[in-house]
Amino acid sequence: MSTIQSIGSHPGSHPGSSSRAGSAVDSTAPLAGHSAPSAGFRSPAGTIIVPLDLLDKLDVTRYNPVKTFGNPAPVALAGLVMCLTPLACQLIGWASADPSGHANNGAHVFCGGLLLLIGGLLEFFIGNTFSFVVFCSYGGFFFALGATMMPVFNATPPYLMENGHLNADFYNSFGFFHVFIGVLSLLFLICSTRINIVLVILFAAYTVAFTVLAVADWQRAVHNDLVVEALEITAGASCFIVSLCGWYALAESLFKVVNLPVTLPMGDLSGITVGSRTSSRARTMTMD
Template sequence: MSTTTQVDDSKQWDRAQSVDNISSTPTGVTGVPLEYFEKLHGARFNPAKTFGNPAPVALAGLVMCLTPLSCQLMGWRGSDSSGAANNGAHIFCGGLLLLLGGILEFFLGHTFSFVVFSAYGGFFFALGATLMPFFNATPPYAGAEGGLTTEFYNSFGFFYLFIGLLSVLFLVCSIRTNIVLVVLFLAYSIAFPVLAAADWQRGQHNEASAHTLEVTAGAACFVVSLCGWYALAASLLDSVDMPISLPMGDLSKLIPARKAVDEESR
């Protein structure tokens, strides 16, 4: 038997003796019962206390993807409003980081954050996949002149429309969170239906109207980005215990919780 094995066996025997001593403390002598020792040992490794806050990584993915996309939708510096140049950010920032943050929020028991991050992460994954020829979403709709046919725009607009409907649901739920999230979801609830309208106008060959609607949607997405940057800064400042903090505008007491309402009705 090696010296290392002997030392490990000795340490294990010492720990066993310590536990026995704790569990068999004589009467009248101050000690910690074994069941309390086990509870303290378990609390030390409580995931809710040892895991980091996953919200900043999801917010970072959102702003790194959506901020340039909103600038492209507004046509800044002659950029392309299709978002194809931003496709890598759609997948690896907007999709991957948002989905990762959502999954980690699930393990912390934060249902609303889990659903929001995962849903928008799925949206950016879907948008990126649509723009990739590998997924064969656009090739069947390729027009004779190299563009996309009206059927594509008339069909894809429904995707924007119902992501907008989901954003309205998030907006309603956010009324019990904070002002920043309310503004964020309100802007998203405007941006997605407007993007749907832009696609339908392009499907009718109304390019001027489609461009105006895209600029409007880009401005709304830019507001979402600003809210995301603000929330990200607030989270990171809190994570390093900075002496200053950014107020989010708490709304949790604006509408009473269901439990409080039930108790009052009794």
């Protein structure tokens, strides 16, 4: 066997190295579509000098492109904004909307729950741990919220009173769910200080929203309706800020996907907060 070397290779390179990928072939067999190499192309070391145009025909790697995954973050972000934006408007009470969220329950399950879960699982497969945890956690929250509103899961029927309303025990209990989703959001907020400003605002607003919703649950249990209304408006405003950040991040991500000549700044913070260790590949919540 003799080694193919393309014309233009570095004089001191090892036989077979070139500016293009080299291949080993039988020097006695003619190449397809070409006559056998003449003696004038054979080097003293037994290496056949092949022109680059002929070497291109031997480059099979271009017929087997490397398979890559798409960016799953836009799917999760789309699910978040399609679910949370109308819910925020309902909490605020725009157009006399019902703040309970029952009218939006389908979006809770199939947009907020399903799309966030799919996006999170796909982030896991491409190695983005933080995105995986965030998307799946909030997806689980929306699944749980939707299930609570479905009688088939028997979450609310035991607490129904004769007038059809939920009793105080339900709200006193459900408030703790909002509390600890708020604690989780606070943890995400701390982690986001290593990523970008948009995520810092998003998680800060979410932390406020869940905390206020927990207080609203407990105030509803004691029938303090005026305070509940004010708290729901505050929570709705916070959720609306989360939605705006989600829409912004979604637009930034999609603009990159289609290569629009518009760059939306996310406010990179990776160079401000010093990490505990250096890594060749940061596992952060990417929106590219």
